[in-house]
Amino acid sequence: MKHVKYVIVGGGISGATLLHALSQREKDVLLLERKERLGGVIRSENILGGVIERGPNTLQTGNAHLEQLIDELDLAGQLVTADPAAGKRYVLRDGKPRTVPANPRSLIETRLVSARAKLRLLREWLAKAPPKNNRDESVGAFVERHFGPEPLNYGVDPFVSGIYAGDPHRLSLRHTFPVLQELEREYGSVIKGVMRRAKERKLEGKERKKRTLFSFRKGLQSLPQAIEQRWKEKIIIGVDIKPLERNEEGWRVVAVREGGIEAIRAENVILALDGRGAAEIVGPIDAMLSEQLGKIEYASIAVVSLLYDRSAVAHSLNGFGLLVPSAEKRDILGVIFSSTIFPSHASEGKALLTVFIGGVRRPELVDLSQEELIQLAHHETADVLSIGSGSIEAEVTNWRMAIPQYNVGYDEILAGIEAAEERNPGLYLLGSYRNGVSIPDCVKNGYLLAKRLKEDRK
Numbered sequence: 473m474k475h476v477k478y479v480i481v482g483g484g485i486s487g488a489t490l491l492h493a494l495s496q497r498e499k500d501v502l503l504l505e506r507k508e509r510l511g512g513v514i515r516s517e518n519i520l521g522g523v524i525e526r527g528p529n530t531l532q533t534g535n536a537h538l539e540q541l542i543d544e545l546d547l548a549g550q551l552v553t554a555d556p557a558a559g560k561r562y563v564l565r566d567g568k569p570r571t572v573p574a575n576p577r578s579l580i581e582t583r584l585v586s587a588r589a590k591l592r593l594l595r596e597w598l599a600k601a602p603p604k605n606n607r608d609e610s611v612g613a614f615v616e617r618h619f620g621p622e623p624l625n626y627g628v629d630p631f632v633s634g635i636y637a638g639d640p641h642r643l644s645l646r647h648t649f650p651v652l653q654e655l656e657r658e659y660g661s662v663i664k665g666v667m668r669r670a671k672e673r674k675l676e677g678k679e680r681k682k683r684t685l686f687s688f689r690k691g692l693q694s695l696p697q698a699i700e701q702r703w704k705e706k707i708i709i710g711v712d713i714k715p716l717e718r719n720e721e722g723w724r725v726v727a728v729r730e731g732g733i734e735a736i737r738a739e740n741v742i743l744a745l746d747g748r749g750a751a752e753i754v755g756p757i758d759a760m761l762s763e764q765l766g767k768i769e770y771a772s773i774a775v776v777s778l779l780y781d782r783s784a785v786a787h788s789l790n791g792f793g794l795l796v797p798s799a800e801k802r803d804i805l806g807v808i809f810s811s812t813i814f815p816s817h818a819s820e821g822k823a824l825l826t827v828f829i830g831g832v833r834r835p836e837l838v839d840l841s842q843e844e845l846i847q848l849a850h851h852e853t854a855d856v857l858s859i860g861s862g863s864i865e866a867e868v869t870n871w872r873m874a875i876p877q878y879n880v881g882y883d884e885i886l887a888g889i890e891a892a893e894e895r896n897p898g899l900y901l902l903g904s905y906r907n908g909v910s911i912p913d914c915v916k917n918g919y920l921l922a923k924r925l926k927e928d929r930k
């Protein structure tokens with residue numbers, strides 16, 4: 473039986489980053505991935521005359537670990553930064569795209585919220601710091617308490633849906649936007665806190681650099697692909713991992729692939745999977761852990777790429793995209809103006825739009841047929857962006873159980889995972905259900921776990 477010091481199961485960006493970080497100083501590392509490529513939900517394709525993203529679309533500058541990874545993989549020459557036109561964002565209100573205010577003046581002028589809501593925003597300045605408590609409050613309850621219902625419905629609800637495809641009334645503030653809780657504790661008012669902190673940074677000469685969105689010439693998949701190329705001799709793709717076993721010699725990982733089964737003895741096993749996948753694998757060795765992981769709720773989401781002749785779209789498409797609040801009662805969550813953000817990802821004279829459908833708001837829509845999803849995406853988008861008739865080309869991707877929901881009560885799940893790592897030496901859990909869902913968070917967590925593994929050996 474093969475004997476390996478570190479076996480990583482799952483080659484999404486979390487597992488792939490760990491492989492990269494660990495392999496720089498450890499020879500004995502093996503990554504096992506079920507699909508035929510690394511990347512997990514990161515999936516770019518060269519079709520529809522350009523680059524489409526079937527999963528995530530953009531990254532943001534200002535993340536040290538992500539920048540380190542790009543640097544170590546020599547990918548800097550392949551970066552494409554977002555067009556300045558993508559700076560603007562829209563939210564749908566009363567069926568029309570409204571610009572999201574980006575400064576105090578545009579906040580006064582905006583038609584996204586009523587005059588009454590704007591006055592209520594001003595009153596937030598007077599909010600007093602609440603008595604200290606350790607309450608796990610939902611994002612929705614916090615925002616409503618501070619700013620009232622309209623900023624919740626037309627600001628935070630679509631924003632939260634853009635990141636988590638989730639429900640602000642169920643997501644935990646502490647686990648999704650902890651900075652808001654911090655500002656409240658320190659200043660009482662969130663607005664006051666943001667302004668005071670900006671002023672302090674200015675006085676100290678530590679003003680934040682403006683963050684920019686970026687991707688790669690061939691799309692985000694360049695990132696996991698570069699890891700795959702760099703460490704190919706340490707990767708086995710196209711293998712399914714059976715539930716984990718343990719005996720006095722260590723962990724026994726059983727990998728099944730076409731044409732055979734291979735058992736591997738491992739000193740350490742790192743599960744870099746989604747919560748449900750990890751729950752299945754740990755079932756026989758730790759039922760309590762399996763139960764906690766199985767409790768994590770996931771949002772399913774369908775991504776529809778639509779390609780139109782630019783002349784058919786009346787809207788300026790001057791922006792990053794349009795978010796759709798649940799209060800608007802539409803069947804789509806939002807549209808990204810992909811050809812505006814990265815003009816090089818679409819052919820000249822074409823408009824490439826990426827439409828998101830489903831989420832925790834409407835999970836049943838993800839089960840529609842491909843044709844139904846294309847029709848739905850087209851009709852809704854044509855209505856809100858004034859798109860005329862003409863030819864459409866489209867691609868659909870259904871992600872089932874794709875984005876973990878850090879809902880109120882998440883502390884219990886995280887504590888359960890930590891306790892399980894303590895009682896199972898040599899077992900580690902990594903993935904977007906722990907310490908952040910964004911790609912930069914997953915990359916950071918991969919590097920940090922590599923460091924922890926080194927410390928655990930001492």
Ligand SMILES: Cc1cc2nc3c(=O)[nH]c(=O)nc-3n(C[C@H](O)[C@H](O)[C@H](O)COP(=O)(O)OP(=O)(O)OC[C@H]3O[C@@H](n4cnc5c(N)ncnc54)[C@H](O)[C@@H]3O)c2cc1C
Pocket residue numbers: 481482483484485486487504505506507510511512513514526527528529530531711712713714744745746749773775871874875902903904905909910911912914
């Ligand atoms: C539609 C969508 C849009 C997003 N947009 C953005 C964005 O614009 N920017 C951003 O920063 N983030 C975005 N995210 C979030 C981010 O992309 C993900 O959270 C992150 O990529 C998850 O990486 P992961 O490695 O933790 O998990 P995954 O990508 O899910 O990887 C898990 C891997 O494990 C493998 N696996 C599962 N079971 C087994 C098994 N039994 N044996 C072997 N292998 C197995 C899977 O095949 C997969 O490769 C988006 C997510 C989605 C779904």
